Amino acid sequence: MALQDSNPERRNLSVLALSIIIFFLADGKFTDNTVRLQVINIDFSNPQILVVFVWGLLVWFMFRYWLIHQGEWRKDFYAELSYVPKFFYNKYLTKKFGLTNDYSRSYHDDRHWFMFDNNHGNSLKFKHIFKSEANAQLNETKDIITLGDKLLLFLCAIYIFFRKPSLSGHFVPYFLFLWACGLGVRNAL
Secondary structure, eight states, X not given: OOOOOSOHHHHHHHHHHXXXXXXXHTTOXXXXXXXXXXXXXXXXXXXXXXXHHHHHHHHHHHHHHHHHHTTHHHHHHXXXXXXXXXXXXXXXXXXXXXXXXXXXTSSSSSSOEEEEEEEETTEEEEEEEEEOTTSOEEEEEEEOOSHHHHHHHHHHHHHHHHHSHHHHHHHHHHHHHHHHHHHHHHHHO
16 A cells, blocks of 8 residues: 655655554564565574664654754644634633623624734734724734633644644654654663
8 A cells, every 4th residue: 555645754754653663562573584575585694783774764754854844834834723713712812802792893793803913924923803993904913922822822723733734744743753762762671
C-alpha cells in the first residue's frame, strides 16, 4: 500500500516513525543476522549498524521536516481560526471588550462581531468590529495576554486540530517522532 502524501518530508518522517513504533509495540527483534527482503536474503555480520542507520535516518527526516516546515503552521492556523464556531469565544470576548447586550452599534441584531486579527505581523489579536454613529465601519483590537485569552486560543486550537488539516498535518509527524524515540529509549533501558 502506497502512502499518498504530497509532502515528501512529512511522508518520510511519518512512515519511518510508524515503522519503528510498530516494531517496538509488536515486540520486534532480530533473531539472527539474516534480513529477508521480497526478492533476496541478505546476511549481515554486524546488524547493529542497521539499527544505527535507521535511527540516523529518522533524525535526518526529522531535521529535514523541521527545516522545511518551521513556522509554516502558523499561517494556516490563523486562516483556519475563522472556522471556529462563534459560541467558543463570543461570551468571553464580550466581557473582554467591556460590551453589554446593547447591539445598536453592532452589525448583527443579536450579537457582537468578533474575529481573530493577524494584520499586525506574527502577533494574533482579538478584533471587535462595530459601526460608528455615521454607520462607518470601525474596529478595536485587544492583545492576547491573560491566561484566559491563551486558554481560549488553546481551546480553539484543539477544535481546529480535529476539524481542519493544518495543525494535525503539521504536528502529528513531530508526535510520531517523539513516540518512536520514547519507545526506543524505553527499549534500550
